[in-house]
Amino acid sequence: MGSNPTPGTIRNPAKKRGFCWFCGQFRSACVISTDGPNRPESVRIGTQMCTVMCTARDLEGRDVAIDNHRDKWRARWRDENGAQRAKSFDTKKEAAAHLASITTDIKRGVRTAYDGSIRVSDLAQMWIDASLHLAPGTVWTYKRDLNRYILPTFGDSKVSALTPPAVQRWLAQELKRLAPSSVRRHHRTLATMLNWAVDQGIAATNVCDKVKAPRIPRRDMETFTVEQIEAIAAAIPERYKCLVLVAAYGGLRWSELIGLRRMDVKGARITVAGQLMRLDGEWLREDPKTAAGRRTIILPASVAAELEAHLGEFTGPRSSSLVFTSSFGNPISQSFRRNIWYPACYAAGMGEQVIRNHKPAYVNMPRFHDLRHTSVALAINAGAHPKAIQQRLGHASIAITMDRYGHLMAGMDAELAGDLDSLRSLKK
Numbered sequence: 001m002g003s004n005p006t007p008g009t010i011r012n013p014a015k016k017r018g019f020c021w022f023c024g025q026f027r028s029a030c031v032i033s034t035d036g037p038n039r040p041e042s043v044r045i046g047t048q049m050c051t052v053m054c055t056a057r058d059l060e061g062r063d064v065a066i067d068n069h070r071d072k073w074r075a076r077w078r079d080e081n082g083a084q085r086a087k088s089f090d091t092k093k094e095a096a097a098h099l100a101s102i103t104t105d106i107k108r109g110v111r112t113a114y115d116g117s118i119r120v121s122d123l124a125q126m127w128i129d130a131s132l133h134l135a136p137g138t139v140w141t142y143k144r145d146l147n148r149y150i151l152p153t154f155g156d157s158k159v160s161a162l163t164p165p166a167v168q169r170w171l172a173q174e175l176k177r178l179a180p181s182s183v184r185r186h187h188r189t190l191a192t193m194l195n196w197a198v199d200q201g202i203a204a205t206n207v208c209d210k211v212k213a214p215r216i217p218r219r220d221m222e223t224f225t226v227e228q229i230e231a232i233a234a235a236i237p238e239r240y241k242c243l244v245l246v247a248a249y250g251g252l253r254w255s256e257l258i259g260l261r262r263m264d265v266k267g268a269r270i271t272v273a274g275q276l277m278r279l280d281g282e283w284l285r286e287d288p289k290t291a292a293g294r295r296t297i298i299l300p301a302s303v304a305a306e307l308e309a310h311l312g313e314f315t316g317p318r319s320s321s322l323v324f325t326s327s328f329g330n331p332i333s334q335s336f337r338r339n340i341w342y343p344a345c346y347a348a349g350m351g352e353q354v355i356r357n358h359k360p361a362y363v364n365m366p367r368f369h370d371l372r373h374t375s376v377a378l379a380i381n382a383g384a385h386p387k388a389i390q391q392r393l394g395h396a397s398i399a400i401t402m403d404r405y406g407h408l409m410a411g412m413d414a415e416l417a418g419d420l421d422s423l424r425s426l427k428k
Contacts, residue, residue: 066095075099079106118202120162121155126202127193135286140279145189149174154190159203162194164210171214180214187213221408222366223374224248231348240340242303242310243324243332244371246270249303251375251393254368258332259285262311263319268304270297272394276322276331283331293394341368376405 065076072088073095079085085102089095124146131139153170154162167190174183191208198206224232229248233241247257250270259276272295277284288294299307307323315323326332342362345351351365372393379389386409390401402409 066092066099075102077102118159119155120157120159121151123159123197123202124151124155124193127196130196135289136284137277137279137286141185142189142192145186146193149186150190159194159197162207164207167207167211171211175214181216184213184216187211221373222370223377224366224370226378228348228350229371229374232344235347236340236344237327239310239314239327240324240336240344242306244344245303245306246299247368247371248374249300249378250297251372251379252297253372253394256394258322258324260323261319262315262317262321262323265307265311265323267308268299268301270299271295272297278331278333288394290394290396292391292396295391295394297392337368338362341365373405377408380405380408 067074067076069088072090073092074086074088075095075098076084076086077099087095087098089098128139128143128146131142134142154166157166167187171183171187174186187208191206194203194206194208197203229244233244236244243257246252247254252260252270252272253275255275255277256272259274260270260272264271264273272288272293274285274287277286311323314325315321316329322331324332326336342351342365345365346353346362352363354361354363376389376393379392384392386401387398389405390398393401395401
């Protein structure tokens with residue numbers, strides 16, 4: 001027990017017949033050698049020989065062994081709690097490598113024992129309770145995904161029983177009734193929760209790492225011309241005209257627009273300091289998700305003049321008063337799209353109007369978010385640098401901007417080539 005075996009030493013003096021995982025035979029004694037390329041795994045992983053059945057002990061005295069079980073090579077060890085653990089492999093080499101890894105992890109204090117009795121529903125509650133550092137809107141989204149889509153399928157399952165095929169089947173079923181973007185978000189929520197479980201030592205692995213989330217078909221980006229923007233602004237009710245102009249020429253997101261306060265507007269300068277969201281029927285104000293989201297935007301002078309007039313007519317006197325509100329003075333809800341935006345776009349010559357259930361409805365209509373895309377297209381046409389566009393949009397990195405809008409900047413290279421030719425011609 002005290003030291004590593006020496007060449008030619010018999011380590012089974014009791015001569016009890018058993019399987020030897022070094023020589024692969026049933027015999028009463030095993031002579032091993034620590035020399036040469038075929039030295040036993042116990043020597044290579046720093047273990048010591050036991051006197052019974054050629055099993056080994058790690059440096060902490062725990063039993064470890066490799067045996068042939070049902071045509072597989074099985075690695076056996078005791079975890080940090082003293083419980084017997086086992087895992088099977090196709091080859092003896094793989095079993096030995098796993099045993100070496102486990103032995104090292106235990107020695108370093110890394111958790112290797114996992115509670116197989118924890119259900120997914122219990123894990124979900126633990127995860128949500130530990131999410132105090134996240135924004136309320138993010139937590140609300142996680143709760144919705146869990147309660148509506150994940151727990152109905154996996155809630156009663158044990159975390160240790162989750163398998164990649166089971167998750168893949170769940171995603172396939174979801175795709176039959178939901179959009180790929182929604183299914184991809186549900187997969188991301190489950191994967192995030194399981195990553196947390198791995199970090200906390202609750203689960204050994206994240207099965208979502210071996211599952212491919214559905215691809216999201218990229219919708220063709222639609223942008224407005226300046227004439228179309230002005231036509232929509234002229235057709236929409238007066239209190240929403242400036243909402244359209246600031247979105248088109250400032251590039252703010254919807255939640256940032258409806259969350260703007262009087263204190264955030266200083267002439268042509270707009271400070272984006274938060275966003276307004278409606279969660280479970282209540283309005284909630286959140287800080288920007290990233291440092292880049294908190295930014296300052298300079299509006300064109302003509303739009304700034306329109307905004308100043310809007311503040312005087314439609315915005316409350318307090319510094320915290322919302323700049324854009326409904327006709328009742330409340331935050332603008334999602335019903336704006338159906339009741340205000342679509343009719344204005346149709347009046348400006350876009351989309352179609354049909355009759356459904358004896359009521360007019362609109363189809364093939366542009367999205368309000370397309371105004372944000374339009375702001376990028378206008379900036380590119382004005383010769384703006386990609387870095388300036390990134391900062392204006394509030395993207396965390398230039399890579400996000402280029403990935404989303406790089407195709408709109410393709411013409412800039414041709415313009416650059418023309419400018420370089422002009423420089424050369426001046427030297428001749």
